[in-house]
Amino acid sequence: MAAKSFIDVSPESDFPIQNLPYGVFKPEPASPPRPGVAIGDFVLDLSEISSAGLFSGPLLNGSDCFNQPTLNKFMAMGRPAWKEARATIQKLLSESEPTLRDNASLRQEALIPMSKVEMLVPMTIGDYTDFFSSKHHAKNCGLIFRGPENAINLNWYYIPIAYHGRASSVVISGTDIVRPRGQGPPTPNSPSPYFGPSRKLDFELEMAAVVGPGNELGKPIDVNNASDHIFGLVLMNDWSARDIQGWEYVPLGPFLGKSFGTTISPWIVTLDALEPFACGVPEQDPPPLPYLAEKTSKNYDIQLEVQLKPAGQEPCVVAKSNFNHLYWTVTQQLAHHTINGCNLRPGDLLGTGTISGPEPDSVGCLLEKTWNGQKPLSLNGTSRTFLEDGDEVIITGVCKGNGYNVGFGTCSGKILPSI
Amino acid sequence: MAAKSFIDVSPESDFPIQNLPYGVFKPEPASPPRPGVAIGDFVLDLSEISSAGLFSGPLLNGSDCFNQPTLNKFMAMGRPAWKEARATIQKLLSESEPTLRDNASLRQEALIPMSKVEMLVPMTIGDYTDFFSSKHHAKNCGLIFRGPENAINLNWYYIPIAYHGRASSVVISGTDIVRPRGQGPPTPNSPSPYFGPSRKLDFELEMAAVVGPGNELGKPIDVNNASDHIFGLVLMNDWSARDIQGWEYVPLGPFLGKSFGTTISPWIVTLDALEPFACGVPEQDPPPLPYLAEKTSKNYDIQLEVQLKPAGQEPCVVAKSNFNHLYWTVTQQLAHHTINGCNLRPGDLLGTGTISGPEPDSVGCLLEKTWNGQKPLSLNGTSRTFLEDGDEVIITGVCKGNGYNVGFGTCSGKILPSI
Numbered sequence: 001m002a003a004k005s006f007i008d009v010s011p012e013s014d015f016p017i018q019n020l021p022y023g024v025f026k027p028e029p030a031s032p033p034r035p036g037v038a039i040g041d042f043v044l045d046l047s048e049i050s051s052a053g054l055f056s057g058p059l060l061n062g063s064d065c066f067n068q069p070t071l072n073k074f075m076a077m078g079r080p081a082w083k084e085a086r087a088t089i090q091k092l093l094s095e096s097e098p099t100l101r102d103n104a105s106l107r108q109e110a111l112i113p114m115s116k117v118e119m120l121v122p123m124t125i126g127d128y129t130d131f132f133s134s135k136h137h138a139k140n141c142g143l144i145f146r147g148p149e150n151a152i153n154l155n156w157y158y159i160p161i162a163y164h165g166r167a168s169s170v171v172i173s174g175t176d177i178v179r180p181r182g183q184g185p186p187t188p189n190s191p192s193p194y195f196g197p198s199r200k201l202d203f204e205l206e207m208a209a210v211v212g213p214g215n216e217l218g219k220p221i222d223v224n225n226a227s228d229h230i231f232g233l234v235l236m237n238d239w240s241a242r243d244i245q246g247w248e249y250v251p252l253g254p255f256l257g258k259s260f261g262t263t264i265s266p267w268i269v270t271l272d273a274l275e276p277f278a279c280g281v282p283e284q285d286p287p288p289l290p291y292l293a294e295k296t297s298k299n300y301d302i303q304l305e306v307q308l309k310p311a312g313q314e315p316c317v318v319a320k321s322n323f324n325h326l327y328w329t330v331t332q333q334l335a336h337h338t339i340n341g342c343n344l345r346p347g348d349l350l351g352t353g354t355i356s357g358p359e360p361d362s363v364g365c366l367l368e369k370t371w372n373g374q375k376p377l378s379l380n381g382t383s384r385t386f387l388e389d390g391d392e393v394i395i396t397g398v399c400k401g402n403g404y405n406v407g408f409g410t411c412s413g414k415i416l417p418s419i
Numbered sequence: 420m421a422a423k424s425f426i427d428v429s430p431e432s433d434f435p436i437q438n439l440p441y442g443v444f445k446p447e448p449a450s451p452p453r454p455g456v457a458i459g460d461f462v463l464d465l466s467e468i469s470s471a472g473l474f475s476g477p478l479l480n481g482s483d484c485f486n487q488p489t490l491n492k493f494m495a496m497g498r499p500a501w502k503e504a505r506a507t508i509q510k511l512l513s514e515s516e517p518t519l520r521d522n523a524s525l526r527q528e529a530l531i532p533m534s535k536v537e538m539l540v541p542m543t544i545g546d547y548t549d550f551f552s553s554k555h556h557a558k559n560c561g562l563i564f565r566g567p568e569n570a571i572n573l574n575w576y577y578i579p580i581a582y583h584g585r586a587s588s589v590v591i592s593g594t595d596i597v598r599p600r601g602q603g604p605p606t607p608n609s610p611s612p613y614f615g616p617s618r619k620l621d622f623e624l625e626m627a628a629v630v631g632p633g634n635e636l637g638k639p640i641d642v643n644n645a646s647d648h649i650f651g652l653v654l655m656n657d658w659s660a661r662d663i664q665g666w667e668y669v670p671l672g673p674f675l676g677k678s679f680g681t682t683i684s685p686w687i688v689t690l691d692a693l694e695p696f697a698c699g700v701p702e703q704d705p706p707p708l709p710y711l712a713e714k715t716s717k718n719y720d721i722q723l724e725v726q727l728k729p730a731g732q733e734p735c736v737v738a739k740s741n742f743n744h745l746y747w748t749v750t751q752q753l754a755h756h757t758i759n760g761c762n763l764r765p766g767d768l769l770g771t772g773t774i775s776g777p778e779p780d781s782v783g784c785l786l787e788k789t790w791n792g793q794k795p796l797s798l799n800g801t802s803r804t805f806l807e808d809g810d811e812v813i814i815t816g817v818c819k820g821n822g823y824n825v826g827f828g829t830c831s832g833k834i835l836p837s838i
Binding site for chain 1: 667668758759
């Protein structure tokens with residue numbers, strides 16, 4: 001692997017030549033969207049590289065997959081095409097390769113300062129699913145809502161529990177989130193539900209897998225082939241209105257408590273870039289049923305952090321967690337999702353669920369952090385039980401390599417008042 | 420309104436000139452899909468009518484909305500365009516209008532025998548939501564799963580309860596359904612869940628609304644404008660694996676118990692065609708919160724029937740219900756869906772939930788009909804608790820007018836064995 005690019009990349013950058021995550025951007029507000037790759041403080045415009053004929057490998061030569069407004073077509077091509085693209089781009093950006101380095105006019109066209117571009121949701125999301133795969137999160141939620149007798153429901157140990165989410169309201173990092181209105185539960189003083197702006201607005205620290213080729217209806221994906229169907233990972237904030245969710249979710253699950261907005265980070269980091277950071281998984285006891293038993297089970301050592309920035313104040317770190325706390329792996333999630341024959345399509349989004357760790361500082365949402373509002377959180381002099389208008393939530397994620405980082409950029413959003 | 424077409428339409432047909440439902444079809448296996456309207460035993464090819472310049476009204480003149488492989492673009496144009504199209508098509512098909520009647524070559528191009536065409540899912544479904552709006556169904560499910568103390572959860576009386584469904588596996592009538600595999604709950608004799616083909620495969624008699632223009636994220640739709648966002652209705656079978664659903668659904672709701680397949684009928688009947696069959700709704704007690712309080716609440720008198728046809732046998736009627744049993748109206752469902760700011764897009768599908776009536780013969784699924792398998796159903800000598808391989812389920816729906824019907828055609832599917 002090329003270790004260094006001709007482009008100067010700070011050792012603290014999320015986007016060295018070892019990363020090369022994919023996104024979709026507009027270089028100017030009026031430009032059509034096109035795919036790009038992050039390199040240091042620049043975006044490499046893949047439509048320009050493709051038009052210049054530089055994707056010359058057998059799978060990508062002549063393909064229009066980078067002359068598209070989304071990455072779905074490239075995602076559908078599968079791992080061999082992804083590997084070919086990665087090799088081509090790494091070579092093109094390496095310090096020893098003159099093709100782009102010494103071509104001033106192509107550099108001018110194809111390398112755009114990241115600060116100037118607008119990032120977009122990089123794929124059409126046919127369906128969005130959210131799992132519930134952190135044991136610590138499942139346990140804390142159970143303790144809060146059901147008490148210690150039955151904190152984790154028995155099915156959780158056998159099933160990567162999940163629900164269908166709302167694809168239409170998945171937005172890109174930086175999009176404001178309007179505080180949702182809705183019904184909250186009756187209280188001892190008020191036997192009818194209340195209605196109004198949510199009183200318990202929360203974030204959820206998650207990551208999400210983006211599906212590659214997927215499968216036909218009726219044809220499940222084997223758990224040991226599942227990684228070939230994962231294009232990469234993004235950061236995700238699954239904003240949640242706990243009062244709305246708490247009142248509506250029995251018996252059919254979360255609905256309006258979640259569907260007002262879900263934020264993802266713009267850069268999809270591929271499993272190839274994450275491979276050096278692969279690590280083991282928590283022990284699964286009871287052992288998974290055969291269709292979920294993997295020959296090799298993998299998590300990734302991705303350090304996650306959530307900052308909360310009240311309006312006009314400095315951000316405070318409110319959670320430090322890690323992707324490696326997931327009990328069910330993303331490959332088990334994907335295999336489970338298709339075992340009934342359900343078809344996944346390129347660009348589908350599979351959220352992990354809130355990634356909480358075992359320590360108090362590693363819980364991934366305010367519901368857990370403030371124990372449903374009972375223990376307010378102190379932030380440089382102000383305090384919070386849940387999010388207030390003007391609050392901004394900033395999620396970051398990074399793998400620490402030897403002298404370089406493979407990072408995800410940021411996943412952020414600010415709360416606007418209800419209208 | 421034109422009462423009669425120059426095309427012979429039997430009084431028993433679902434598709435007289437009073438109906439004019441929209442679908443998408445291929446005249447030949449290799450043809451590109453295009454929109455059409457059903458008239459008697461024919462399909463009127465709207466791409467031909469449009470190309471002939473016969474949509475001459477101010478909104479549709481020059482539009483390419485009928486030269487599309489789906490109806491999404493037409494759906495997005497809203498009620499004024501829908502009314503203009505309906506008026507144009509009704510005039511064109513009326514017995515007194517010579518334009519099409521006397522143009523043999525245009526008739527040859529534009530009117531295709533329904534028996535020769537292949538029908539497709541008529542829109543790209545961005546998101547599919549399923550409600551739970553029949554009180555009788557909610558009560559029966561509660562009695563079966565939770566017992567009489569708390570058969571209907573308190574929230575049901577305030578909220579049109581719903582969950583997000585799976586859009587990718589919505590299929591058109593006539594598509595075979597492969598019996599899903601999955602986990603079923605532990606039993607007294609077996610403390611671990613079982614795995615295999617579902618042992619409790621069921622149908623659900625539903626209808627679904629197809630969304631028109633929809634709304635931007637953060638901007639709810641007022642309940643009194645909600646009907647302008649409903650393009651029309653279809654029949655729906657929300658196939659359900661009760662054993663998988665029962666084991667997985669706590670606490671996040673139905674997932675793999677439903678996502679293996681959902682069948683819709685191909686013809687979307689517009690609210691304009693249904694208007695003569697509008698009727699009142701069941702009393703809502705407690706009264707709905709203000710955001711759900713409609714100036715006029717409407718159901719439609721649509722007679723629904725489910726037939727079950729075991730392989731090699733004649734079909735038996737197993738349910739007779741009516742759309743007018745819905746407690747929450749489709750306009751309340753739509754307004755509730757957006758009250759938190761969630762955006763609906765053209766072509767989104769909103770299922771009603773199983774439409775059960777108060778009588779034993781009017782329950783809309785086998786779970787209720789056989790009381791979770793405890794009371795087998797007799798079918799001309801064979802019996803059923805749940806669906807067996809080879810069973811075909813055929814749903815029909817019709818409004819009975821004075822000398823004519825406004826019908827939905829059929830929504831059917833056959834169960835294939837697990838692979």
